[in-house]
Amino acid sequence: MTSENFLESSIQQIGRTLAKHSKASTTTILSQRWWNDLLMDWGMRDEDFKVQLFRFVDVLPTLKTDEQFTRVLAEYFGSTPILPKPLKWSLNKLPSFWVGSHIGALVLRRQFLRMAHTFMAGDSMANAMPVLEKLWRSGRCASVDLLGEATVSESESDAYRDHCLDALRVFHDHAQRWPTNTLLEQDHHGLLPRTNLSIKISALYSQLDPADPEGSFEGVASRLRPILNLATQLPASITFDLEQYELKDVTYEIFMRILSEPDYRNFPYAGIALQTYLRDADITLDRLVDWVRQRGTPITIRLVKGAYWDAENIQNEQRGWPIPVLRHKVETDANFEYISGKLFAHPTLFRPAFGTHNLRSLAHAEAIAQANNFGPQDYEYQSLFGMAESLQHAVVQYGRRVRVYTPVGELIPGMAYLVRRLLENTSNESFISKQRDHETPLEVLLAPPQPFSVSGSPPLPHSQNVQSPFENEPHTDFSREPARQAMRHALEKVKKELGQTIIFPVPSSLGSLKDEIVSTNPSRPKDIIARIPIYAPTQVEAAIQAAQKAWKHWRTTTPDTRADYLCRVAELIRQRRHELVAWEIFETGKPWREADGDIAEAIDFLEFYARDMRRLGRPQRLGQAPGELNHLEWRPRGLAVVISPWNFSLAIPTGLVSSALVTGNAVLFKPSERSPMMGYHLFQLFQEAGLPSGVLHFMPGGPEVGKALVSHPQIHVIAFTGSKEAGLHIIQQASKVAPGQHHVPHAIAEMGGKNAIIIDETADLDEAVQGVLYSFTGYQGQKCSACSRVIALEPVYADFIDRLTQAARSLNVGAPEDPKNHMGPMIDERALLKVRQYVDIAHQEGKVLLDRVMDQEGWFQGPVIVGNIQPHHRLAQEEIFGPVVSVLKAESFEAALTMAMQSDFALTGGIYSRSPMNIQKARESFDVGNFYINRPITGSLVGRQPFGGHRLSGVGTKAGGEGYLQQFMVQRVTSENTMRRGFAPTQ
Structure with missing residues (x-):
């Protein structure tokens, strides 16, 4: 028999033994377990009900009165067809009878709250200690997780630190009185403390930001050191939980950095989770192997599959980022087995802890351990409190150490944890849900997961195909070191270019512009961003005449060609994205993500309007009556004035300028005098994209220049974003028709809000x-x-x-x-x-x-x-x-x-x-x-x-949506009589 066949045979034998010992006991009608299983079964059978259930459980702790409970329960479930008839009847009828409503609310409220508490040991450490002692006496140890990790302020982070310190003391004091259990207190590296605490670094610093790893470390470390000091003194084990992928790198960095400090380098009871649903889990483990060898003191690896699968898929797809998790449960199972084998390959470096409720995964880890002659004390299995109780007991009966991850805290801050548990319980791919389905054969539960290749998500395109549907440009993921490094380099590069005097083309009749404005850094007002020549109101006429001349040719340029220019500019912005972000940071004071989002939105406007113009550029047939042909066409208005603000100093002017240009108008662009350099960059991008000369005029200047442009009789459309006062003035001015003027200017004004x-x-x-x-x-x-x-x-x-x-x-x-x-x-x-x-x-x-x-x-x-x-x-x-x-x-x-x-x-x-x-x-x-x-x-x-x-x-019309471009154009309908001598062509 080959080694692979022998291992698989061992897995099957161990799995069947554990399954025999873990057969669930029957539940009593109306018991809490019966109620929980009923809700879980409904959730697996009906996705709509599951959504409503999770949302109701989430809001449940805020409902302080029976009246509130009854009202909100009916809001969520009153029309849910899958509910049993008695419960539906009570939701629809009982509220009209006070006594019945009151009694029904009491019963249902108690059941829902008890379900929520099923996954928690208590609302405080003092109240949880009897539960922890009961676990110990049943042959199981615990790792306490303090709920309420969503800290929004430094005072709340201080409170979380203090709760951790109090929990360690209370846990240690009570645990000293428990009976000795060698399996739970000893492994191949020595002593295992009875006191074990799991922590989340996001709770230790409210300003934790992966874009700022240095500041994040300092913020977390100042609160983490007292916890580690106490853990060293007691002693106690401290395990770092893993959260969303965006925080993964900064979490590992903080873990390794603080445990490399002299005071903690020899601390042997530190651990960290490793999520095998992540595509890069193998790389992360290799990194830990190298670090632990260098450190010289072993750590615990809590191998888990991951609790944020739904959130990772949804959030990263929303952001347009690569999906970091494996897309199928079976792939995660296979990765768990692969990483399990690697863990056992390094017995001197790690204390392996396998966190799983999957019978196959557990049996695989056990078979690997036995094949490599590991003793029962050399590793452990971890389970979640309130879940897979029968499997926990089976593992204890098998003679292995079980540690129960045990949440402690109040219900309101525990809701996020609870919903994750419910998701695990009701996922159609979940082992627990398959186990609950009594028709699932044991052979299926123990079947080996299919091998897979971690190839990663398809790379995001650097540019969009003009024929493809529009997709938003992803914002930069600053949790990744290459992105942070590129941003730092761009800041250094742009810093060396500050202070220059800008030169740009003006109508030849003007010669040169005499005056200038000086753009300065609002963080350091003495630092000059650039000196920019500006127009005077009297010089506006020359630009308007030059634009009028250029428009005669530009208006006949095909819509597809005009759209191509926008796509070229979008690609140029992608190529120098970080530099443009840096310019915006210096000139307008935007933080990294705000500035990066502005540049991404500029790309979005270009790509979206280019596609929309290709659609609008094709004549639309109206009606289907025989003998006539009716076409609706969109044509440019003429000269467009764009007056843009400083607060979105690239995105908004890009949207305004590109929409005016792609619709066939010539554009006179006046950027805000508070952000002229970003306006200049936009102008240069269009020049570099090959836009014909004279179609776009860059016209920096003060408010008087804007007024001169708005009031000129040759202007056909005015696109403005700014204050209410200026917008109302523009609208009023546009309504005035000067002698000899044959059109009413069209005003587009976005003016603000309260x-x-x-x-x-x-x-x-x-x-x-x-x-x-x-x-x-x-x-x-x-x-x-x-x-x-x-x-x-x-x-x-x-x-x-x-x-x-x-x-x-x-x-x-x-x-x-x-x-x-x-x-x-x-x-x-x-x-x-x-x-x-x-x-x-x-x-x-x-x-x-x-x-x-x-x-x-x-x-x-x-x-x-x-x-x-x-x-x-x-x-x-x-x-x-x-x-x-x-x-x-x-x-x-x-x-x-x-x-x-x-x-x-x-x-x-x-x-x-x-x-x-x-x-x-x-x-x-x-x-x-x-x-x-x-x-x-x-x-x-x-x-x-x-x-x-x-x-x-x-x-x-709303910017960035269908209908926006039409404001820059006029409609023309052409109707042709196609009937000749009694016949008409087939159309």
Whole structure:
């Protein structure tokens, strides 16, 4: 018999033995286990029900009263066909009878809460200790996981550290009184502490950011060292959990770096998880092998398959990033077996711990151990609390060490953990679900997984095929070291190019431009970005005449050819993406991700409008009546003026300029005087792409130049993004027709907002705090879509505003070229002074809860949070354009909606809620152009969230969506009578 055949035979024998010992006992009707299994079975049979179940379990802890419970339960399940008739009847009928409703709510609420607690040992370490002792006395040890790891502020990170320290002390003190168990307390490396704690590094530093590995290490290490010091003293084992893939590299880096420090180099009880659903798990293990050899002290490897599979697939697909996880369960199983073998190949380096509920995976690890003469104490199996109990007992009976990963904490912060457990229980590919299906033969459960090759996801294309459907340009993944290195190199390169005087072509009749503006770095105002010559109002005429001449040829250029120019510019931006990001960081003060997102959006506009013009450029037949041929065609208007803002200094001008050009207009482009260098880069990109001379004129200058362009009688279309005051002036000017002018200029104006987010009593406050924080501090609040009003319902107002304030206090503010800083400077002194004026008003109208005045060079202002604001106050009505948010209190959801609508603007708005009824009400009544549910209200994507508002937020069709290009063109319908002498051609 070959070694492979012998191993497989051993796996089958071990698997059957364990299966025999782990046959599940029958459950009693209406017992908790019966109830749990019933819900899990429903979830496996009906995907819609599973979604509703998970969402209801997620919101369950926030429902404080029976009335709330009954109402929200009915919102989620009232129309679910798979529910048993008695439960459906109670949901539909009982609420009308108070007594019946009350009793039904009590019973159901108790059952749902007990189900949630099935996966948790207790709400505190003191309450969990009897459970941990019971595990020990049954032959199982534990690793405690403290729930509540979603920290949004440094104070919460401090609290998590303190909870870890308290947990270690309580665990150690109680465990000393337990009976001796050599199998649980000894392995081939020596002592195994009874006290074992699992931690998540994301909870130890609220500003953890893989783009900033150095700052992340310092932030985590300062709180991790006291934990390691106590673990060394007791002793206790500390295991690092793995979370989302985006945090993987920084987690391993922190783990290896801190355990290489002299104080911890010899600490033998450190461990870390390794997720085998990751395509690069093998590479990661090789990296750990090299490091442990260098360190000289063994570590524990907790081999798991991974708990974030659904999230990794969804989030990375949303972002357009390669999928880091294996796409099929069987591939993960095969990888688990492969990595298991490699673990056993290094007995002096690792303490292997196999975290699995899969009978096949467990039997495989055991067979490998036996084949290599490992003793029962040399490795262990790990299981999740509340899951696969019978299999745990079978492994104990088999004489092997079992460690139970045991969550401890309150229910609300434990919801994310609980939903992951439910996903595992109900996945159609899950071993547990197959095991629950009594019709699944043991041969199937123990069948070897098919071999596979970890080839990685297909590489993302560097450019899009013009015939392919539009896809958003992925943002840069700064969790990867090559991306960070490219960004650092670009910053250094651009820094050497600062201070130059820009030269660009102007109409020959002008000779040269006399005056100039100086663009400076808002982080260091003394540093010059560039000197740019500017137009005077009297020089506008020459550019308009040159554009008029160029337009006569450009208008006849085919739509496909015009679209090709846009695609060439998109490709040029991709080639120098990091340099453009660097220029934007220096000139406008945008942090890394904000600037990178702006450059990606510029590419999106180019690609989207190029495709849309190819569609619109083909005549559309109208009607099918015989004997006539009707065609609708789109034709350019003429000369287009583009006046763009500074806050999206490449994306917005690219969108405006490219849409005007691709539709056949000649363009006079005036960038903001606050970001002229980014406007120059856009102009240069079109020149390099080969755009015919004179079709695009770069016209930097002050407000008077813009007014001269807008008022000129030869202008046909004006595309503007900026303030309400300037936009209204443009609209008014466009309505005036000068003598001899034979057209009415078409104005497109996006003008701003006073945007609100509603937080109701069912909201996930972890998500709400982070979403609001990003929505009002992203790019220092200098976005027309930024949140400036939060309307929190009374039950959550105090908790929300306290956590938001702590989170805002924790944000890193500083020069944006350093990736640790999530907030940079205001654009200039004028913008900073405006914010300070509104802070003075805030002291008069409400209560300033936070005002982070920054005492440093540059135009810096940290977050400002104001409470006790009323809807009529200036802070609730006027656009500030800075990191200032007012928090209003509402007594009911209806009152919150009314408050949200008390504004002249209608741009963006949002809601954080887990009540289907409230979400539906907001969908119907929250009157804004872009409405967001349970996510930040900034960061729209071309094609997916076309952007724009109404009322005083603007006029025109949404940017980045179908219908936008038509604004730059006029319609022409041609009707031909095709009938001659009584016959017509077949058409």
